[in-house]
Amino acid sequence: MAGGRGERFWPMSRQQRPKQFLSLTGGEKTMIQLTVERLQPLIELEDIYIVTNQSYRELVKEQLPGLPAENILAEPMARNTAPCIALAAAAIANKYEDALMCVLPSDHLIKYTAMFLDVLRRAGKVAEKGENLVTIGITPTYPETGYGYIRFAPAGENGSYRVERFVEKPALTAAKEYLSSGQYLWNSGMFVWKLSTIRENFRRFLPRIYEGMEEIRAACKAKDFESTLERCFTAFPSESIDYGIMEKAQDIYVIPGSFGWDDVGSWLALERINRTNEFGNAVSGDVVTINTKDTIIRGGKRLIAAVGVEDLIVVDTEDAVLICAKDSTAEIKKVIENLKICNRNELI
Amino acid sequence: MAGGRGERFWPMSRQQRPKQFLSLTGGEKTMIQLTVERLQPLIELEDIYIVTNQSYRELVKEQLPGLPAENILAEPMARNTAPCIALAAAAIANKYEDALMCVLPSDHLIKYTAMFLDVLRRAGKVAEKGENLVTIGITPTYPETGYGYIRFAPAGENGSYRVERFVEKPALTAAKEYLSSGQYLWNSGMFVWKLSTIRENFRRFLPRIYEGMEEIRAACKAKDFESTLERCFTAFPSESIDYGIMEKAQDIYVIPGSFGWDDVGSWLALERINRTNEFGNAVSGDVVTINTKDTIIRGGKRLIAAVGVEDLIVVDTEDAVLICAKDSTAEIKKVIENLKICNRNELI
DSSP, X not given: OBOOOOOTTTTTSBTTBOGGGSOOSSSSSOHHHXXXXXXXXXXXXXXXXXXXXXGGXXXXXXXXXXXXXXXXXXXXXXXXXXXXHHHHXXXXXXXXXXXXXXXXXXXXXXXXXXXXXXXXXXXXXXXHTTTOEEEEEEOOSSOOSSSOEEEEEEXXXXXXXXXXXXXXXXXXXXXXXXXXXXXXXXEEEEEEEEHHHHHHHHHHHOHHHHXXXXXXXXXXXXXXXXXXXXXXXXXXXXXXXIIIIITTOSSEEEEEEOSOEEOOOSTTHHHHHSOOOTTSOEEXXXXXXXXXXXXXXEOOSSXXXXXXXXXXXXXXXXXXXXXEEGGGGGGHHHHHHHHHHTTOGGGO | OBOOOOOTTTTTSBTTBOGGGSOXXXXXXOHHHHHHHHHTTTSOGGGOOEEXXXXXXXXXXXXXXXXXXXXXXXXXXXXXXXXXXXXXXXXXXXXXXXXXXXXXXXXXXXXXXXXXXXXXXXXXXXXXXXXXXXXXEEOOSSOOSSSOEEEEEEEOSTTOEEEEEEEOSOOHHHHHHHHHHTOEEEEEEEEEXXXXXXXXXXXXXXXXXXXXXXXXXXXXXXXXXXXXXXXXXXXXXXXXXXXXXXXXXXXXXXXXXXXXXXXXXXXXHHHHHSOOOTTSOEEESSEEEESOBSOEEEOOSSEEEEESOBSEEEEEOSSEEEEEEGGGGGGHHHHHHHHHHTTOGGGO
């Protein structure tokens, strides 16, 4: 899944180059390149499908040159995760009668690849055994209120647990309870299931999307593929796979992972990911800090000098500099709105 | 007087281009250009002498192309204001037997030129009448602790007041008392006197500098002028005119001025000078502010976006960005020290 248009990493991310196509974690490789690379030992490149927006097709080609062009599935418009997954399922169904399907966001960070792949393998085993939907849960490390939680029941096979229920993003008190109970995992948005299982679940819980999925599958090699896609997506409801299927279906299992996961949801992630120095600053690039604490600085080509400040986020790019209070990251999108109003599209 | 190397406007000011050679107040003209321009109705360009450091000679030529080259007096080293004024006095004495001499910093802002010139004219009248040293005092508008104060006695002629005493930079309590007493003015560092009067005062209170001044005057058209200057300045004590002469001499008068003066002493001046918007921000350049208060932003070629911050100073230049808490401007010099240690002279 690589269709996100996230505005939360402005000014580094832009409409034309959102987060998944950026290197945010220090190295040279972008999030999507890292995501594909870490799957290599388990899944061949010919079996990796990228669902993205039409406007990012060329970016995907550029960043993943080894990927077959037909594996780039370009959504004509964003319709949340259920139609995104249906599109991928249609393309896979056109190639294989049945298969194990693994759904992964392209913009998450995973530090321990071997452990991650091991979890995927075990998830595959659980998914193969019956009509199970398997989700990867993350062992929480703090009471995050920005993620959904999964309550799990006693252990099953292969390190899996039956899912008791999904919980939407909780308030802090609830999040703290979940954490201390030891009965909840974070919902990572990563799934493993048989193609046949997810199709059956679409048929049952999201019949309109199921019909579109079948149409798309049938048109996969036809001349009118693009127009079929356009027509189906226009008609699709905007629906998440969590709400549309996972919260309603039977036989949901979760496999907990502790493989150094981070969804890199905002600039604040940089201080979780990058080692901070003795004053709590997470800096990269050409930076001088004087009497500065708990500040995240992402330098570009210029020197950034921070003097006497704390709890700030500073991001320098070629044409824009952001200075944001740590507790105000949600307001970064207002800058973008402001730029839109002023028709300054080159900065968005 | 244009020899200052002020580091307080880093990253905009650099060793190679200090404050007086910058435009800080919004227009295109630099501080020194504005200083010379506002004197034009009163003093001809041929009678304006610029005392600066040798390394700024070309900058002065560039910024003041109409000024006779011989009116640029290049100090071989900085020795505070007394030697600086002695050098100017020597050059003037080489041209005129006696003259009215007006000493002005090149990096102060004055908003009401006509009123300022009127004050200078009156100061000239007072200076001509006897052996008076006249200083321009600024009517205080708040209890600033960064300036010296002048206590004045009952009024004399031409709107002048006899100076009772000079006071060094006071603590806040004292500054508040001075302000409420109505008996004190800020010491602006602007002076008017006859050439003969100041020479006599040098002879009396700073005899070593007086001797050097006479040597320099005698060498003004000689081949060994540069080496004479070098020798004299090396021997000069580093002494301010305030401490060396003004605080000791007789017949000191002050003329109060309310001509919109600001010494532009740090980035904080920008919010006094530039109108601030309803949230107390003083911004220039390409700036977007969201939920931002009491912040000074000096944009460059890039967009600066400030989100959820307050009491900050942000300055963007081609190769460096400063983010500084308003109460930490004194620590900007530590950035420069740091850069020196790292041999990053291109940024200093």
